[in-house]
Amino acid sequence: MDSRAFVTVLKRVYHKVYHMTISCTKITTGKKMELVRATTQNTQISCAIKASNELVKNLHRDGLDRGCVATFNDSMVLRQTFTKDETSLYRSLNGLRNFVSGGTRLYDSMVDVVKTFQRNGNRSRPWILVVVTDGDDNRSSRSLKKCAEEISQQFTKDSSNFLFLVGVGDGVDSTKMEQMASIGNFIYFPVKDFFLLELVFLTIAHKITTSLSLSLGNVTVGDYSASWAEVQKHRNLSQVAIDYALLIDVSASMNNVIKPPSPQCFEGHDLKKKYHIGNWYCDVCGKDSNTTVSQYHCGICNFDACPSHCKSGEKCKSESTCRSRHPLRYAQSPGMWMCDECGKYYYGRSLKCFRCDYDMCSTCLAKEDLALLMTTSVVTGQCPGQVTQKRNDNPSKFYYDNLFRYSAKVF
Numbered sequence: 001m002d003s004r005a006f007v008t009v010l011k012r013v014y015h016k017v018y019h020m021t022i023s024c025t026k027i028t029t030g031k032k033m034e035l036v037r038a039t040t041q042n043t044q045i046s047c048a049i050k051a052s053n054e055l056v057k058n059l060h061r062d063g064l065d066r067g068c069v070a071t072f073n074d075s076m077v078l079r080q081t082f083t084k085d086e087t088s089l090y091r092s093l094n095g096l097r098n099f100v101s102g103g104t105r106l107y108d109s110m111v112d113v114v115k116t117f118q119r120n121g122n123r124s125r126p127w128i129l130v131v132v133t134d135g136d137d138n139r140s141s142r143s144l145k146k147c148a149e150e151i152s153q154q155f156t157k158d159s160s161n162f163l164f165l166v167g168v169g170d171g172v173d174s175t176k177m178e179q180m181a182s183i184g185n186f187i188y189f190p191v192k193d194f195f196l197l198e199l200v201f202l203t204i205a206h207k208i209t210t211s212l213s214l215s216l217g218n219v220t221v222g223d224y225s226a227s228w229a230e231v232q233k234h235r236n237l238s239q240v241a242i243d244y245a246l247l248i249d250v251s252a253s254m255n256n257v258i259k260p261p262s263p264q265c266f267e268g269h270d271l272k273k274k275y276h277i278g279n280w281y282c283d284v285c286g287k288d289s290n291t292t293v294s295q296y297h298c299g300i301c302n303f304d305a306c307p308s309h310c311k312s313g314e315k316c317k318s319e320s321t322c323r324s325r326h327p328l329r330y331a332q333s334p335g336m337w338m339c340d341e342c343g344k345y346y347y348g349r350s351l352k353c354f355r356c357d358y359d360m361c362s363t364c365l366a367k368e369d370l371a372l373l374m375t376t377s378v379v380t381g382q383c384p385g386q387v388t389q390k391r392n393d394n395p396s397k398f399y400y401d402n403l404f405r406y407s408a409k410v411f
């Protein structure tokens, strides 16, 4: 048994023993956010429904706050008037996929919902309106400017009312939306795709709850250190009951199927299927393949990875890094090379950083793993299962990185 295999076995044994004695820290770290994963076909509307469910679940205090569900295509329709009953809201949201058809009457519909607040909203409460659209307005009778002015007059003029407009995908004209937001005195969020809608809702919910429990000042966007658990905590502490409405686009394009984001190479390029002329090896773990098909290939970096390293929307994780923390990839050296850690000379494949011209041998990699195992699990008493996450210090950071990358701009 070589030292690398030994470390792997040791990790497994230690992990088992650990779990027999005390509970795993992984389990007790609380609720982590799961983005929508493609198990069956995801449509834009199914993503919007899932994200809305999550928003209601965490924002709404049953029997206290009041929620309202509305849709728009050729016209605005109130699907559920203001209600304290959470169950009615879920029922309404989950039925929305049956209404998808027609055009995008965005501006007029926003004003329609504002008028619903005027008629049925409780004036002693803050009002919150969240609007989701995937396209450009093509049905409104009033102009963008006219609608924005009415929204400002009847809704956002009051500093305890908040309006968030979320534009998802390339079909949305962000310049127009920003113009509308600045006249209408509300916040516009551009988002690259529907997989990120839940994250945007979380950001919105966090903004709402933190500003309500502190003061009723203006919402400033740009803080991402939020979680649904934190939103719930703020809600439960708050004395302020809210009236909120969701206005969701059900135009025909909301039935479009959305593909989950590709896995990515170390540099963040999308990985695609590729037929190699000869055999290839995995740049992450160094294993040789026995087929000519690589499911996950980056043409820019000439990078291949086994499926086991690849997760939708995530960068492959390298086994180790150079001293400047660049990910190391397996590379075939034409001649002899020297390990920058132990100074020994080798032939064949090395773990390499091309930027720094740094090479590491397998013995040094195994030593590094062992050292890490000792410090994280033995010294601090943490679950060694987390050793595998060594390069991913903050698990939720990925989502925030993606939010920045997928957003049309950083808001």
Ligand SMILES: [Zn+2]
Pocket (backbone or CB within 6 Å): 282, 283, 284, 285, 286, 287, 305, 306, 309
């Ligand atoms: Zn591999």
Ligand SMILES: [Zn+2]
Pocket (backbone or CB within 6 Å): 265, 266, 267, 268, 269, 298, 299, 300, 301, 302, 303
């Ligand atoms: Zn690449």
Ligand SMILES: [Zn+2]
Pocket (backbone or CB within 6 Å): 339, 340, 341, 342, 343, 344, 360, 361, 362, 363, 364, 365
């Ligand atoms: Zn070495």
Ligand SMILES: [Zn+2]
Pocket (backbone or CB within 6 Å): 322, 323, 324, 325, 326, 353, 354, 355, 356, 357, 358
């Ligand atoms: Zn480097």
Ligand SMILES: [Zn+2]
Pocket (backbone or CB within 6 Å): 015, 024, 025, 026, 383, 384, 385, 386
């Ligand atoms: Zn564990």
